[in-house]
Amino acid sequence: MLNSTPLIGEARTKLEEYLLTKGLRRSSERFAILEEVYSRNDHFDAEELYQAMKERSFAVSRATVYNTLEVLVDCGLVSRHQFGDEDNTKSRFEKSLGRQQHAHLICVNCHRVMEFCDPRLQLIKTTVGHTLQFHVESHSLVFYGECADEACVARTKAAAATINVN
Ligand SMILES: [Zn+2]
Ligand SMILES: [Zn+2]
The missing domain is CATH 3.30.1490.190 (Ferric-uptake regulator, C-terminal dimerisarion domain)
Incomplete structure (x- = not known):
């Protein structure tokens, strides 16, 4: 697996620019979620990401996690998959920058x-x-x-x- 550390700076810049362009709030929660995503090397669902944030004792609502994932998909920092192996409606995500x-x-x-x-x-x-x-x-x-x-x-x-x- 590739080390994701150098990518996080690039990812942060890209997210910042995207939020600015769209007039969305550049909240610290969004960047914390981005960091969690880029620290992982797996294919996770939104709930797993939410649980990981909770384990890191980061106070963030489930709604913010779901909503930020949508933002990250829209700006091309995360890809969404519908693997259809268990629950067909469940999306799984992975970081996409540098991949x-x-x-x-x-x-x-x-x-x-x-x-x-x-x-x-x-x-x-x-x-x-x-x-x-x-x-x-x-x-x-x-x-x-x-x-x-x-x-x-x-x-x-x-x-x-x-x-x-x-
Ligand atoms: Zn197996
Ligand atoms: Zn993959």
Whole structure:
């Protein structure tokens, strides 16, 4: 994983400019949330972010967390994913500054998220766009399956045992 520390300065500047342009309040809460987001390397949902802020004893309301996430998505500092592996309506987020475009693998058992980059995706994008005369702006690719994580296997076995008992 890339160290996110040098990015936070750039992210702060970008957020500041965005809030100024939109005439939105440059509150310390928003920047604290941005910092929490950029300190993480995972794909989190809004509730997880809210809990993390609470654990840091940062007094911020759930509404502010949700609302700030929207702002961060709008200004391109965070990307939103709809992985559709559990609750289809639940969005998951990750920081996007300094990140390469990548695809995701989702474990259907433990909902672990993995990432991969493959230059062939870029090739497909270009070829298909050219063939169909379509300007591709972005894409989303998700592979669903089972991960090899030990904790995940244990969980699967436990679930199987429960089914057998019943
Ligand atoms: Zn798993
Ligand atoms: Zn990702």
